[in-house]
Amino acid sequence: MTEFVSSSYVLLPLAITLVAPFIILMLKNHITLREMVSFIAGAATFISILYMVPSVLDGTIYTFTLFTLLPGITVSFAVDGLSLIFALLASFLWIIATSYNIGYMRSLKEHAQTRYYFCFAVAIFGAVGVAFSANIFTLYLFYEIITIFTSPLVAHHQDEDAYSGARKYVVYLMGTAKLFLLPAMIMTYVLCGTLDFHLGDMVQGIFPEDAPTHWVVLTYFLFLFGLAKAAIMPLHNWLPSAMVAPTPVSGLLHAVAVVKAGVFSISRVILSGFGVETMEALHLGIITAYLAAFTIIVASIIALTKDDLKARLAYSTVSQLSYVILGVALLAPLAVAGGNMHIAHHGFSKITLFFAAGAIYVATHQKKISKMSGLGRKMPWTFGAFSVAALSMIGVPPVAGFISKWYMITGAMDAGYIIFVFALMASTILNTAYFGQIIYKAFFEAPAPGVNIEKYREAPLSMVVPICITAAISVYLGLNPTGFYQFIELLMGV
Amino acid sequence: MNASWPVLSTLILFPLAASVLMLFLRRDTTVRWVALAAGLIEIILALPLLSFKIGYAGFQFVEKYTWIPQWNISYYVGVDGISFLLVLMTVALLPFYVLCSWSYIKTRVKEFHICLMIITSACIGVFTALDFVLFFICWEVQLAPMFLLIAVWGGKERIYAAIKFLVYTLSGSTLLLAAIIAFYIHGGTFSIPDLIVHEFSFQFQAWTFLAMALAFAVKVPMFPFHTWLPAAHVQAPTAGSVVLASVLLKLGTYAFIRFCLSITPDASVYFAPLMIGISLVSIIYGGLVALGQSDIKKLIAYSSVAHMGFVTLGIFIFSIRGMEGAILQMINHGIVTGGLFMMVGIIYERSHSTAIKDNMGVAKFLPAYIFFMGFFSFASLAFPGTNSFVGEALVLIGAFEYSLIIGLVAIPGALLAAAYMLRLLLYMSYGEPVAPKVREWHDLNLREWIYLTPLAVLVPYIGLAPTLALSTMSPSIEKVLGYIESGKTQVNIMEVHEKAADQRLAEFLHEKNLILEDEAYPDELRIGSNY
Secondary structure, three states: OOEEEEOHHHHHHHHHHHHHHHHHHHOOOOHHHHHHHHHHHHHHHHHHHHOOHHHHHOOEEEEEEEEEEEOOEEEEEEEOHHHHHHHHHHHHHHHHHHHHHHHHHHHHOOOOHHHHHHHHHHHHHHHHHHHHEOEHHHHHHHHHHHHHHHHHHHOOOOOHHHHHHHHHHHHHHHHHHHHHHHHHHHHHHHHHOOOEOOOOOOOOOOOOOOOOHHHHHHHHHHHHHHOHHHOOOOOOOHHHHHHHOOHHHHHHHHHHHHHHHHHHHHHHHHHHHHHHHHHHHOOHHHHHHHHHHHHHHHHHHHHHHOOEHHHHHHHHHHHHHHHHHHHHHHOOHHHHHHHHHHHHHHHHHHHHHHHHHHHHHHHHOOOEHHHOOOHHHHOHHHHHHHHHHHHHHHOOOOOHHHHHHHHHHHHHHHHOOHHHHHHHHHHHHHHHHHHHHHHHHHHHOOOOOOOOHHHOOOOOHHHHHHHHHHHHHHHHHHHOOHHHHHHHHHHHOO | OOOOOOHHHHHHHHHHHHHHHHHOOOOHHHHHHHHHHHHHHHHHHOHHHHHOOOOOOOOEEEEEEEEEHHHOEEEEEEEOHHHHHHHHHHHHHHHHHHHHOOOOOOOOHHHHHHHHHHHHHHHHHHHHEOEHHHHHHHHHHOHHHHHHHHHHHOOOOHHHHHHHHHHHHHHHHHHHHHHHHHHHHHHOOOEHHHHHHOOOOHHHHHHHHHHHHHHHHHHOOOOOOOOHHHHHHHHOOHHHHHHHHHHHHHHHHHHHHHHHHHHOHHHHHHHHHHHHHHHHHHHHHHHHHHHOOOEHHHHHHHHHHHHHHHHHHHHHOOOHHHHHHHHHHHHHHHHHHHHHHHHHHHHHHHHOOOEHHHHOOOOOOOHHHHHHHHHHHHHHOOOOOOHHHHHHHHHHHHHHHHOHHHHHHHHHHHHHHHHHHHHHHHHHHHOOOOOHHHHHOOOOOHHHHHHHHHHHHHHHHHHHOOHHHHHHHHHHHHHHHHHHHHHHHHHHHHHHHHHHHHHHHHHHHHHOOOOOOOOOOOHHHOHHHHO
C-alpha cells in the first residue's frame, strides 16, 4: 500500500528546471547552444520524472522537506500519482514546444529571444514545483512564480495591446492570489495548524471535524476563486487577453503550464486538502460542479462568436478547464479520474490546436477563421493534426478527449447527477459547432475573397513535426486509456 | 549584575568616539574611509552579542551604573528578545549608510558622517535603555542629527520637511516626557524593569498610555499622524531616507511593545480596538495613497505607512504569532525598504530625479539595477519565500486567530502592496524612456553591488529559514503577553468588583424603594424592575 519515502531525488527535476534558465541567460550570444539547452533540459527533466513512475505506481509517495518556515509551514515536495500526471505533461511538452519555438521565433525574427527562453524555462520550473507541492505554501510559492515569469511572455511584443494584456494578466492572477488565496491559506493554517496536504487517498482531508462550518466554507470558496488560473467564470477574462502573447506561449503556457497549474491546484486542494468527506458533508462539491458546468456551456457559446482563431481556442480552453473541475467536483471515483486524466488529454490536444494556429500564422499571417477557407489543401499536415485535436475536444473516439469524457459521464451517472451528463452533451454539440466550422472551411470551402492561397505552403519542419507528434499522442492516449488512469487509481485508496 | 565586557555601552559610545575623531580630519575621502571603518569595527564590536542566550526571556548584557542618585536615575542598559534583532540591525546598517552616500553627498562630508554616527549611537541607546531618563535622552538626541540630515543635505523643500519632521516628533515627545514624570511620581523610579512589575491603577494607565501612544504613533507613523513622513523621505538624502525607514520608524513600534504593553497592560487591552482600527486604516490608506504616487520616494514612503500598519496590527492583537510577525516585520521593513531607498538613491544619482516618469524603461540599459529593484519590490509586496512574507503571514495568522473580520479587512492591504509595487516596477522596466541620456547611464558599480548584495541575501534567508530569528524573540514575547494576560484577568476582576458594587447599589436602592431603570445595568441586576 501507500508508503512514504523521504528522498532528495525529487529535487532533481526541480534543480534541472531551475538551473536551465540561468544557463540560457549565460548563453545569450550563442543562439544554437541556447536552444540546445532548452532541448537537453527538457529531456533531462522528463526522464528524471519518468524514473519515478514505476515506484510511484507501486504505491510509493516520495517526499522531501527543504525549508521549515514555521511549524506546519514548510517548503516541501511530494510526488504521487496526481503530481506525475501534471509533471510529465509539462516536462514532455517543453521538449516538443522547444522545437516549435525555434521554428516560430526564427521565422518571425522575434526580438528578445533570450528573455523569452529564460521565462519559458522558469515557467516550467514553476509548473513542476506546483506539481510536486506537498503543502499549500509550496503550491502558492510556485503558483506565484509562474505568474511572475509568464507575464513578460504575455507582454512580449511590448506594444499597447501586449501591455494591456499583461496588465490584465497580472491583475487577475496576482490580485486573486493575494485577495483570496492568501487568506484561504492563512485561514487553513489557523484551522488546521498545518498546511500539509493529506496524501495517499482522496477521502480524508486536513480540516478537523469540529472546525466551524462557515470558516471551512469560506476558506473553500477563497481557494476556488484564489486559484484564478483555472479560469472559472467570472474570473476567466485574463485568458483571452493573454492571447496577445506569441503562439508558442499561448500553446504551452495557456493550454498547459499556467492553466493546468490552476486546475491541478484546485484538484489538489479538493482531493488532498479538503478531502471527499468534508466536501460531501458541506455540499461543496455540487456547488462547484454547477459553477463548472455553467462555465463549460457559457464559454463554449462565447467561443462560437469569435472569428479570431486564437480567441476561439482561448474560450475553448476556458470551457475545457472546467471539465477538469467538474470531474473532480462530482467526487465520484470515475468522474475524478476522468477530470484528472483530462489535464493530460486536453493538454496534448490543445497544444496541437495552438501550435497549428501558430503554424498558420507563420505560413500565412492570417488570424481570422473567415480567411482560412481552403487553406487545408495547402497545409494538409497542419490542418490534419488540427482536425484530430479538434475531434479530441469534441470527444470523438478514438482520440484522448473521448476517454476523459467517458469517465466523467460514467462518474456523473454513478453519482446520480444526470444534469451534468446533459451539460457535457450540450458542450459536445457546441464544440462540434465551433470546431466543425473551422475544419469544414479549411478543407471544403473556396478561398475567401482577397486571399490568394496559392502562395502559401506548410510552415517550417521544426513546427510541423511537433504538431504531428502531439496529434499522434492524442490518438495514442485515446487508444490506450489506462495510461493516465493508473496514476489516479492510486488516489482511490483501493 | 554587570556583564564582564560592556558590549552595549561600547556599541553606544564607539560611534560617538569615531565622530570625535572625524572632527579632526580634513579630507573628504579620509572622512568616508574612517566612517566606513568605524561602521565595520562597530559590527565587530557587536559580535559578542551573538552569545545572546536563546530561550531566556529576561534582559541580557545588562549594565547598570548609578548616575543621579537623588532622582534615582541610573545608566541602565540591556537587551532582550524584543530589542536584540533591532540592535543588530541598527549596528549592521551603519556601513551601508556610508557606502550609499559615497558619491551622493558632496558637501559638508564630515558633518554628514558625524550626524550618521550620532543617530546610530542614539538609536542603539533607545533600543537598549532600561532607564526612562536615558531612554528619553536618546529618543531626543536622534532628532537633531536627523533634522540636519534633511535640512542641510536634502532636496528643494528641505527646510519645510525638516521643520515638519521636528514639530511632529517634538510635540509627541512632550507628552511622552509628561508620562515619564508621571511614572516617576507614582512608581518612584525611572527603572523600566521596576516599572514593568509595578502595578498602576487603570485610570493612571489609561492617561499615561494615551500620552505615550501619541508620541509613538507619530514616530511609527500611524494614520493620521503620518503626514511628516512622505515630506521627510522625499527631501532627505538617500542615507537619511534609509536611516529613517530602517531604524527610526522602528523606535515607535519598539516603544509600543516595551512601554505601552509592558507598563500599562490594562490600558493597552482597553485601547486595543482603537489601535487595531487605526492600524487597519494605516494599512489600507497607506496602500491606496501609494498607488496614486508619481514620485518613487513618496510611493515607498506611503508603503512604509502601510507596512508599519501591519506591525502595529501585529502588536495589538496580543497573540504570540502576531507579535513575532510584528517584530520580524520591523526587521524585514528595515532590510527591504532600506534596500528600496538605496535603489532610489542609485537611480537619482543617474537621472537627478525621483519622479517615476523620469526613470522609466531602464531595464534594457541597467539590467543589474532592475534585477535588484525587482528583487526588493517583490520582497516588499511579500512574495512567498521572501522575508516580508513570513512577517506578514505571521501577523495575518494572528489577526485571523483574533477575529475573522479583522483578518479579512487586512487582506486588501496585501493586495494593494502588490498593486503599487508592480505598477512601479512595470513603469521602471517597460515604460518608454523619457530621459534622452538613459543610454549613457552606467549599470551598478562595484560599490553599489557591495552594499546591495548583503541585503539581498538576507531577504530569502529570513524568508526561508526564519526559525532562528523567531527563536530569539519568542520567550520575551511570551513574557510581555504574560503582562497582558494578567492585565486582562485584572480587568475581569475589576468588572466583577464593579458588578458587585452595582449589585450592592441596586439592593440599597431597592431597600429605599427606588426604581433603577438605567439601561446600562443588566437585567439580573435590575431588581427594581419588578415594580
